[in-house]
Amino acid sequence: MTEEIVATSARLRLQPWTPDGLPRLTALLTDPVTMKHWPEPFDEEDVRNWLDRAIRLWASDRLGRWQVFRKEDGAFLGDCGLVPTELDGETVTDLGYILQAPYHGQGYGKEAAAAALRYGMDVLGLRNVVCHMAEDNIPSRRTAEALGMVESRRFIHTGNRNKTHIIHRLPA
Numbered sequence: 001m002t003e004e005i006v007a008t009s010a011r012l013r014l015q016p017w018t019p020d021g022l023p024r025l026t027a028l029l030t031d032p033v034t035m036k037h038w039p040e041p042f043d044e045e046d047v048r049n050w051l052d053r054a055i056r057l058w059a060s061d062r063l064g065r066w067q068v069f070r071k072e073d074g075a076f077l078g079d080c081g082l083v084p085t086e087l088d089g090e091t092v093t094d095l096g097y098i099l100q101a102p103y104h105g106q107g108y109g110k111e112a113a114a115a116a117l118r119y120g121m122d123v124l125g126l127r128n129v130v131c132h133m134a135e136d137n138i139p140s141r142r143t144a145e146a147l148g149m150v151e152s153r154r155f156i157h158t159g160n161r162n163k164t165h166i167i168h169r170l171p172a
Contacts, residue, residue: 006066006081007115012108014066014080014115017054021067024076025051033101034078037137039160057083062124065096068112077103080112082120082129087167088155092130093120097143109143117147128169135164144168 006014017025028034029042029050042050050065057064065081078099085094097113113131120126131149133140134157149168157165 007119008071009111009115011071012077012111012115013069013071014112014119015069016058016064016066017051017079019051019055022047022051024067025079028078028098028100031101034098037134037140053083054081063093063120066116068097068099068108070108076100077108078112080109080116082116082124082126087130087132087165088153092128092167093126095120095129095131095147097140104139109139110146113143114147130167130169132165132167134160135166141166141168 004016006016008014026044026047029047032041035041054064054066061084063082063084065079065083068077068080069075070077078097080097081095083094083096085092087094095113095117097109097116099109099112117129120129130152131140131144131147133144135154145168149170152167152169154164154166156162
């Protein structure tokens with residue numbers, strides 16, 4: 001059976017999450033270094049909920065978070081995708097990306113996010129796509145800016161230790 005591919009880039013392929021990805025997702029979302037800009041690393045129930053939602057969104061709307069693999073050797077790098085959500089009172093499609101710490105700083109986040117954004121815009125026709133991140137998550141802010149997004153507003157995220165979060169979006 002051929003594995004389904006959502007999007008590709010020069011070095012990466014994005015694939016839908018499947019139940020057998022649970023160990024990979026667990027390693028990613030429970031790592032304190034990788035998750036330092038989140039309220040805390042996930043527990044097993046949080047990971048299971050993330051996986052279930054990703055699978056459900058892919059099946060129903062062709063959205064969701066996806067596994068990120070390096071083409072060259074099949075290494076699992078992280079998670080990236082498009083999720084409908086409400087941010088600070090606005091319904092948007094949130095482009096998110098989480099890479100394992102050893103893969104930070106190598107351009108993989110930008111490459112995965114760009115592939116996901118292209119898929120969302122070209123295949124699904126999405127237009128109101130945003131990225132949001134904690135104000136102190138400088139690498140994520142740089143990734144959004146490298147995609148051509150600009151800061152549109154800030155808000156206090158009560159779900160993330162009342163940190164200031166920034167919403168970036170593509171210019172109109």
